[in-house]
Amino acid sequence: MSDKYNKQYINGVWRDGSSVQVYDNVNPFNGEVLCCIKLANRADIDEAYTAAKIAQKEWARSSAEDRKQVLQRAAQLLMGRKDEIVSLMIQETGASYVKTVSEFMAAAGSIMAAVEYVDAMFSPHVFPGQIPGKENHVYRCPLGVIGVINAFNFPLYMAMRVVAPAIAAGDAIVIKPDTQTFMSGGPIVAEIFEQAGLPKGVVNVVGYDISEVGDYMIEHPVPRIISFTGSTGVGRHIAELCGKNLKRTSLELGGNNPFVVLEDADLDQAVNAAVFSKYMNSGQVCICTNRFLVHRKHYDAFVERFAERSKQVAYGDPSNPQVVIGPLINERQIQKVLGIAEAAKQEGARLVLEGQRIGNVVTPFIFADVDPKSKLAGTEIFGPIATIIPFDSDEEALAIANDTEYGLSSAVFSTDLDKAMAFASAIESGMTHVNDTTINMDMNAPFGGEKMSGIGRYHGEIGFEEFTTTKWISVQKEERKFPF
Template sequence: MLNKYSKQSINGEWRNGRSQLIYDNVNPFDKEVIASVKLSNKEDVNEAYEAARSAQKTWAKVPSAEKKEILFRAAEIFGERKQEITEIISKETGSSVLKATGEVISIIEMIKDAANYSERMEMPVSLPSSMPGKESLVFHKPAGVVGIISPFNYPLFLSMRAVAPAIAVGDAVVLKPDLQTQISGGYIIGEVFEQAGLPKGVLNVLTFAIEEVGDFFVEHPIPQVISFTGSTAVGRHIGALCGQHLKKAALELGGNSPLVVLEDADIDQAINAAIFGKFIHQGQICMITNRILVHRKHYKEFVDRYVQRASELPYGNPVDPKVIIGPIINDNQLKKILNIVEEGKKEGNNLVLEGKQDGNILTPFVFADVDNKSKLAQTEIFGPVAIIIPFDSEEEALEMANDTEYGLSGAVFTQDFERGIEFARQIESGMAHVNDQTVNSSPNAPFGGEKASGLGRYGGEWGFEEFTSAKWVTVQREARKYPF
């Protein structure tokens, strides 16, 4: 049991929420109750936002060196507790040890990179001016209070990519992780930053039931930025609310990412990438490889070898380091994936590898000869179901790659690097990779999507802009002559 993580963190105090609802957080592999949490209600949400607003005014004035010191200390603590946190992620999310370990390592680098934002807040940008004697400067100031809503699939990573930059630039945060992963997506983050010396109220962590709190978290008048990672349907709703209330929205939503294998590709590398890019974390990743487009020259070989590789992936309890395929997050999601498989069969798609259900685990399914316009190919599956589609020309491949409402990530395999770069640039997505799979992230690079995959960018200078507000200041250093 992890009942030490059953409290809400509001204004530096760990306490029960005021809701009458109690949520049992369960291990998706064996259904063991990890922690029972008394949830928050609207009163708690309001208190958290009020605490954040009060703390932010002081936090914004803290020198950058002190902010950096706290952030680097937080990164250090995550490193010291890596093994413990990896085990919690595996138990709470069903992540393999490989995936959970990678998640912890990646957020350590993310925090260190974000720490540099604090110095940028004290460094105005000088712009050229055509006006004689005029100095033109751009300062950045904190956006204020940021409300963050994070999902279940990469909870620590997807919470931290908003928490770390927001804190670094002088914002205060109210973080609402997914109920199913509230420990690794929220309470551990609150605990580590508290240990690192972050002042109370700068980071508040709470969880609640949507049926009780509704849109109040987004519509509350205090937060100036809402960061949301999740489904496109919910993202559209949150984006509409932010527009109505004139808040900035950073939205990272769904995907239907293509991996394209051109006729000159290294097939060994393409198969390795397509296996990893489809089945890491059971396919429960927004930028997972959802469609594999293969030139007909290699098609039969690719399908045969891919099916063989997929059928050999070890599955079971994710705390076993040898396991790659762990459980689906919950029963409803598992049923949804199985329904997609059955509908795919009814559409006439060729199921060349039929997976099986073992508790909440689904072993890999592979469909071949899929029509890119089919419902199966146009659905974000979010599970271990691979779709392989043949094509005859590069033009056809590009057209199919872009024939989706989504535009998060993409990949192309070719031995001609310049050709690959040009193809990648033409994929309608926020990110694309040559000779690699679609699941990539770097703390100093822009992460985000086009079309129905979202708005805004996380990471690097682009993430800096999401959590700050730019202010133009001019100084007229010599007398200006006016026309009247």
């Protein structure tokens, strides 16, 4: 483990934060202290944003080839350290080997996708104007400085999906990782780009306690956009603050994702996807399935087979590559998940499989015959609790799927692809996957939600535009005649 990984990274310097507070970063499986982080305070945030503002002006003048070379070297450096970084991430996040490798590859993919966006910054759209002799040029321009605040569950990927396109655009970045996964979500990213030759100040990392710093990271006058991944409540608060200051927001928030098994679905296919869709990262995934909606024809068989498969899912120490369900991130989350399970019992949901707490690991709970109006069905669980709801018609299934304030991801299973596509289009979510899990990422496809699941998109050309602005330059090539 690098001796840099417990440091702030500000203007190209690795150093302790200026706060008196020290955070113990622990392995969520066994409680081992991995490192102690001396946290940042408001003065550090000022320094980081000031450095980013100065560096961004210079980086915006860099050539397309310079940007591509930095990104390509970063991808090579990251891939060359795959085993080391994956091992560290498993220790810090408590995630399984399968999940961590998937996240690592998504992070690497984000860098390589960003290489393809660089040329767009140097290729204006040129078209004739309505006024005789006028030619219009529309340029993509860097947005400026981006403030990034991320959650614990996909720290490396969530940082990279902003940092890489921002570098391609000519922006600068200040990242605030979740302190629970500080190393994976900040210093690793900064070190990779430092070694790739990115000028100092373009990427900065600060870790702080919100009780000391408050909303300063968001309200600071330098950043032109705040990218946030986390809860809907916090996202709403950030959007309010940004609205007052006319800043952009890019928000990926909560989800109550439906997984719909229609009457003509392939049950084997659905069950296989359901197990992955629920237990990836112990259910601590914003796009994991929260509600399984199953047609009455398949209902009993689905419940039985899903329960049997759930019993077979390996749990325990995530350093074992066979383990799927590792620890939940902290004691508060453990108590929350266990509390949801107890409340579901009191609500009258049928307990098909009762989970248990083993150390910091919670094994699967399955509740069937769940009332779609119940608190259980309306709660984003973020843990290994499966909720199964029967339905009798496609219309009923669609109404249940859409009866939520969230709209992040969804899935629908049917052997009739035309029907499935129509159903997918009618689900009120930013992403719907036909005959597949709700957990999907493609570096070239827009990732984000509707309703209370967020604003904006990541990935692809649409996601790239989140971190750019446009400028119109017109050229009058012949003398214009004016009306007065």
